[in-house]
Amino acid sequence: MDADHIPGIDPTSTPGGDGCAECLAGEAPGWWFHLRRCAACGHIGCCDSSPAQHASGHARESGHPVLTSFEPGEDWFWNADTQQFLDGPAMSPPTEHPSAQPTPGPAGKVPPDWQRHLK
Numbered sequence: 001m002d003a004d005h006i007p008g009i010d011p012t013s014t015p016g017g018d019g020c021a022e023c024l025a026g027e028a029p030g031w032w033f034h035l036r037r038c039a040a041c042g043h044i045g046c047c048d049s050s051p052a053q054h055a056s057g058h059a060r061e062s063g064h065p066v067l068t069s070f071e072p073g074e075d076w077f078w079n080a081d082t083q084q085f086l087d088g089p090a091m092s093p094p095t096e097h098p099s100a101q102p103t104p105g106p107a108g109k110v111p112p113d114w115q116r117h118l119k
Contacts, residue, residue, distance in 0.1 A: 008066035009077065011089040013042040015070065018098050019106050020046040022054040031109040033118055034071050035097050036078075039088065040064035049118045050104075056080055071103070072096045
C-alpha cells in the first residue's frame with residue numbers, strides 16, 4: 001500500500017497546538033509526560049504513560065485510531081485499535097512540540113514527584 005494513502009493518516013493535517021489540548025484546557029491533572037499527534041486531524045494529546053492518556057481517549061472517541069509521536073527525533077505511527085506500529089508518510093510540520101516546551105510539561109504544572117504518577 002502506498003504510504004501516502006494509509007487509512008487514518010492525513011499527511012496534510014497540521015498539529016492542533018503545542019501541547020495536550022485537554023491538559024492545557026484545564027482537565028485534571030493538567031500535565032503530561034510525552035505528546036502524541038492524531039495522524040488524521042492533528043489533535044495533540046498526552047501519551048499513555050501520562051496520567052490522563054488524552055491521546056488514546058481522542059483515538060477512541062473520534063474514531064481516529066492512528067497516532068504519531070509529537071516528540072523530537074521520533075517519527076513512528078501507532079494504531080490504537082490494533083496495538084501495532086506501522087510505517088507512514090512524512091507529516092506536515094511541525095512534527096514535534098516546540099523546543100521550549102519541557103518534557104514532561106507544561107512548565108509550572110508538573111508535580112515534583114511526577115515519576116510516581118506515570119502509568
